[in-house]
Amino acid sequence: MRTFIFAFGVLCFTASGFADAETVNVEMTVKELELEIDNAGTKQSMWTFGGTIPGPLVRVRQGDVVDFTLHNDKANGQSHSMDFHAAQADVLDEFAPVKPGKTKKFKFVAKVPGVFIYHCGSDAMSEHIARGMYGVIIVDPADGYGEALPRPDREYVIVQGDLFEEGTKPNDITMGIGWKASLVNGRVFHYDPVHDANASIALESEPGERVRLYFVNASINESAAFHPIAGIWERVWDNGNPKNVLYGMQTVDVPPAHGMVFDIVSPADRNSNNALVDHRMKHALNGAISVLMNYTGADPEKGRNGNLILR
Numbered sequence: 001m002r003t004f005i006f007a008f009g010v011l012c013f014t015a016s017g018f019a020d021a022e023t024v025n026v027e028m029t030v031k032e033l034e035l036e037i038d039n040a041g042t043k044q045s046m047w048t049f050g051g052t053i054p055g056p057l058v059r060v061r062q063g064d065v066v067d068f069t070l071h072n073d074k075a076n077g078q079s080h081s082m083d084f085h086a087a088q089a090d091v092l093d094e095f096a097p098v099k100p101g102k103t104k105k106f107k108f109v110a111k112v113p114g115v116f117i118y119h120c121g122s123d124a125m126s127e128h129i130a131r132g133m134y135g136v137i138i139v140d141p142a143d144g145y146g147e148a149l150p151r152p153d154r155e156y157v158i159v160q161g162d163l164f165e166e167g168t169k170p171n172d173i174t175m176g177i178g179w180k181a182s183l184v185n186g187r188v189f190h191y192d193p194v195h196d197a198n199a200s201i202a203l204e205s206e207p208g209e210r211v212r213l214y215f216v217n218a219s220i221n222e223s224a225a226f227h228p229i230a231g232i233w234e235r236v237w238d239n240g241n242p243k244n245v246l247y248g249m250q251t252v253d254v255p256p257a258h259g260m261v262f263d264i265v266s267p268a269d270r271n272s273n274n275a276l277v278d279h280r281m282k283h284a285l286n287g288a289i290s291v292l293m294n295y296t297g298a299d300p301e302k303g304r305n306g307n308l309i310l311r
């Protein structure tokens with residue numbers, strides 16, 4: 001049985017045909033609320049899965065059955081929906097909108113390994129995503145780790161999204177009018193104490209460790225040119241699938257609503273720092289820079305024991 005804060009697994013060996021497959025219950029409540037969108041504590045009206053941006057991390061193994069329940073809180077003003085990119089389903093059935101006060105349930109088998117976005121698809125989809133209705137589902141390969149996918153020392157989830165001026169009309173959001181900043185896991189310069197004196201968190205690792213980043217681009221219109229300043233991606237897996245491997249990459253474009261897995265290994269013989277940036281400068285200099293500190297004595301809990309999204 002696997003346990004999550006927001007979900008629990010039930011042994012189920014036959015549902016999907018994969019050995020050791022489980023049914024994983026995942027339950028989320030949509031909350032429309034005022035949320036801090038920068039390190040200074042500035043609040044803006046956002047829409048969320050579960051009250052955070054991104055929503056809760058869902059992690060299953062290839063072959064698992066995801067038994068999903070979506071609650072749309074009766075206090076909400078909007079219909080909302082769930083679109084798991086890891087699912088093969090019916091957009092008019094499973095992914096249909098749910099009115100405030102209503103609940104929807106559906107199941108799918110997570111057949112394809114990788115890192116996938118989930119997002120709200122309710123009208124106007126651009127507004128629902130831009131207001132924060134997205135998250136990540138990691139489907140770990142059924143074959144586990146090996147040469148194709150070496151075991152990492154630490155793992156982090158990074159989700160890049162948009163921030164628009166409060167009150168921007170849906171049609172303007174769709175066209176990119178009113179765009180203000182890039183969010184990294186829900187905040188401008190979330191992990192960048194170099195550019196933001198209010199930032200208090202950075203990603204950390206010990207020198208020489210293999211750090212695995214599950215990067216998802218939740219921006220509505222623009223790709224993210226992901227690059228580790230003062231480093232080179234040791235390997236990149238497109239969509240996080242072990243069969244789609246690239247070596248020694250500098251900058252990799254991640255389109256909207258896509259995810260990739262990036263490994264970086266810092267020099268083992270010294271302390272060093274990397275700035276993980278979207279190299280599109282309008283994104284980088286408006287929030288999309290994260291510092292990875294590689295130093296002896298790094299926080300042993302960061303990037304481990306379920307601490308993949310630092311908040």
Ligand SMILES: [Cu+2]
Nearest residue numbers: 080120122128
């Ligand atoms: Cu929504």
